[in-house]
Amino acid sequence: MRSVSAENTANRIPMKASSLRDSMSRFATGVIVLSVGGENIHGMTANAFTSVSLDPPQVLCCVSRSAVMHEALMAEKHFAISILGSGQEQLARYFADKKRPLGPEQYDDLAWEPGLRTRAPLLHGALAWLECELSEFHDSGDHSIFIGNVIEASSSAAGPALVFFNGGFQQTGTAGT
Secondary structure, eight states, rough: OOOOOOOHTTTOOOOHHHHHHHHHHSSSSSOOEEEEEEGEEEEEEOOOEEEETTTTTEEEEEETSSSHHHHHHHHOEEEEEEEEGGGGGHHHHHHHHHOOOOOGGTTTSOOEEEEETTTOETTTSSSSSEEEEEEEEEEEEEEEEEEEEEEEEEESSOBBBBEEEEEEEOOOOOOOO
């Protein structure tokens, strides 16, 4: 294995954010709606989400420090995840739209119910739902990495997933049983 000298590193041309965005668009990801209940009720579409550990059960989600969701997560200390199915692209677009109403009004015309453990909105029709307690967060660049302990998990009938790939929404093939 070769090491990189400080001189070689210093002479590199800085990478452009657009290059990273273009490269990462080739990585297919699932699509979720991250939600917080309580006084700071809010929802946000995200795809920077993954499982961290089975023991203890943990997941993570990355959120821009300038996002409304960042402040809501810090205030409430718990959150929910609705993993979206292929027929839920409109929900993904809605929760990604910065022009939508904020607060409780953003849920007025949607089918959802509060999580039993967190009271955070769980969207009807999702493929699966997780409720989490915030266990830790780490600042990294312009985002924070929020790690949650999963305290409740459930899923619906199998179906195709909504994914984000190459800058657009796609769907997986029919899910097996």
